[in-house]
Amino acid sequence: MDATALAAAPARPRTRVSRRWRAAVVGHLYLAPAIVLTGLFVYWPLVASTTLSFYDWNLVSPTWAAVGWQNYRELIASRAFWTSLVNTGKAAAALTVLTVAVPLLLALAVQRVGPRWRDLYRVVLFSPTVISMAIACAVWLWIFHPLYGVLNTALRVVGLPGPAWLSSSDSAIWAIVLVTVWKTFGFNFVLYIAGLLAIPREMYEAARVDGASERQLVWHVTLPLLAPTTLFVFLSTFILGPQNLFIPTQILTQGGPNEASNNVGYLVYQLGFEYFRIGYASAAATLIFLVFLLLTALQFYLAERRIHYGR
Amino acid sequence: MAASARGVHVLLAAACLLVVFPMFWMFSTALKAPPEIFAGTFRLWPSAPTLQNFTTALTQVPMLRLFWNSLVVAVVVTAAQVFTSALAAYACAILRVPGQRVWFALFVATMMVPFQVTMIPNYLLMARLELLNTYTALIAPQVVTGYGIFMLRQTFKNLPGSLVEAGILDGATSWQVLWRIVVPTTRTALAALSVLFFISTWNQYLWPLLVANDKYMRTLPVGMQEFVSLEGGTNWGPLMAAATMAIVPALLAYVVAQRYVLESFVTAGLKE
Structure with a gap:
């Protein structure tokens, strides 16, 4: 298809050069909204954030002080930064394992029931995915309440002591992970169901003819053929998972107690909008961006390898 | 086999x-009178269900207004995201504008910038333009999405070339080809993407939290948090009532359109 002719068709310009020129201009008019908006709301902020990271500013003062690398030095020396970084890694690992394994197990289970049951289970198990994370967290805040929460009142009935789920440094971060899994696993679950439905029936029939047991079918037919879905789910959860931690952290624990459940995304918010240290928060944001970039590059590297050498 | 099926x-x-219980518990608490909420005993269903918490919630927080705010923001953002994505994807996939590869790479790269990195400068921009607590601030920074451009470019690329050529032969302009041929042919994909954008905008929390703190300009998920108090005085009954009022319409819409919503999530692939 001659796209250049398409863009220029109505004008019927006389020369080839002016026709091309016109097609390029018209084409850029289509790109213009996206160019202007991404420039204004993504690329400029990226530059601005890096610039801000070299200043000391409290959001209201009319004066800014240039402080060089001071914000970065302070950040690297601070316990909050390292605790948040380690916590983000821990939570990302737990989220990845749980939101890859649990939906896979459930999708395999759903595959074994009739289509009517499958539809019912699918609708119910996906439902947390469509509701608001912030509202769900308010509900979980109530469930975790140390005195009147349903979790601890139920434990009391069976004679167990109810821990202070959200204010204990041992459990706070796992409570956040639990809520995040509850809210987000449904998406991976429907992806797995779609992946399972895409496996040709003949594959199973052929394996059955060869005398494969049900268990062997899962290990030698289903899981290998599901590998592309699993890889996609794994990588997207590992990269995007930590971003889902922000809302539960803000509503359930505010990063506490004593940074025990903080993570890098929430730390930036805290430094900027609770402590009003804009430059310091921007330094944290810039460092996070670099880490994130590194992880994304790793993701692409792994995905490429899989495509080229995986089969 | 029968045993394993069981x-x-x-x-x-x-x-x-496990999935449904928190939602059930929200509803059950919303119907309980305060003494029962703070009894500290395990009770699944209120002994005397009351709507008291709902009336309290409605008088303390302008629920209808919050609904309206969420709706305006979600509808405008969804429409704008689909529109800007379609234009850019059309230029990249079908018009093949010179330089489109570079622009496309720059659009897709925005997906790799975490929100926390851009939020401070974007907030400062809105504050400086004195746009805090306006729909403009709630909407403007999100009217473009690298993800949407990425998805629609894939969709448009899969269109048969003959379809577009037929349009050119009829003497249609590129604008007419977009609206009369490309958009109608890909309406299923566009609708699926819209469902995804709508749900994620309706549910979003962090950006509205930053730019709209006026009681009447908040969106639903932000406005609800008014009942949560860090000092321990959280008003649990009205909070659960407000959460019920916010979640139930969304869940009903989901159940009615479930087949469609689920398919949208699968066809539109990645999230956000």
Whole structure:
């Protein structure tokens, strides 16, 4: 298809050069909204954030002080930064394992029931995915309440002591992970169901003819053929998972107690909008961006390898 | 085989129970009178269900207004995201504008910038333009999405070339080809993407939290948090009532359109 002719068709310009020129201009008019908006709301902020990271500013003062690398030095020396970084890694690992394994197990289970049951289970198990994370967290805040929460009142009935789920440094971060899994696993679950439905029936029939047991079918037919879905789910959860931690952290624990459940995304918010240290928060944001970039590059590297050498 | 089928049902039913319980508990608490909420005993269903918490919630927080704000923001953002994505994807996939590869790479790269990195400068921009607590601030920074451009470029690329050529032969302009041929042919994909954009905008929390703190300009998920108090004085009954009022319409819409919503999530692939 001659796209250049398409863009220029109505004008019927006389020369080839002016026709091309016109097609390029018209084409850029289509790109213009996206160019202007991404420039204004993504690329400029990226530059601005890096610039801000070299200043000391409290959001209201009319004066800014240039402080060089001071914000970065302070950040690297601070316990909050390292605790948040380690916590983000821990939570990302737990989220990845749980939101890859649990939906896979459930999708395999759903595959074994009739289509009517499958539809019912699918609708119910996906439902947390469509509701608001912030509202769900308010509900979980109530469930975790140390005195009147349903979790601890139920434990009391069976004679167990109810821990202070959200204010204990041992459990706070796992409570956040639990809520995040509850809210987000449904998406991976429907992806797995779609992946399972895409496996040709003949594959199973052929394996059955060869005398494969049900268990062997899962290990030698289903899981290998599901590998592309699993890889996609794994990588997207590992990269995007930590971003889902922000809302539960803000509503359930505010990063506490004593940074025990903080993570890098929430730390930036805290430094900027609770402590009003804009430059310091921007330094944290810039460092996070670099880490994130590194992880994304790793993701692409792994995905490429899989495509080229995986089969 | 029969035994294992039963085991499968038990597993799935248990999972469903765990998924549904928090929502059930929200509803049950919303119907309880304060003494029962703070009794500290385990009770699944209120002994005397009351709507008291709902009236309290409605008088303390302008629920209808919050609904309206969420709706305006979600509708405008969804429409704008689909529109800007379609234009850019059309230029990249069908018009093949010179330099489109570079522009496309720059659009897709925005997906790799975490929100926390851009939020401070974007907030400062809105504050400086004195746009805090306006729909403009809630909407403007999100009217473009690298993800949408990425998805629609894939969709448009899969269109048969003959379809577009037929349009050119009829003497249609590129604008007419877009609206009369490309958009109608890909309406299923556009609708699926819209469902995804709508749900994620309706549910978003962090950006509205930053730019709209006026009681009447908040969106639903932000406005609800008014009942949560860090000093321990959280008003649980009205909070659960407000959460019920916010979640139930969304869940009903989901159940009615479930087949469609689920397919949208699968066809539109990645999230956000």
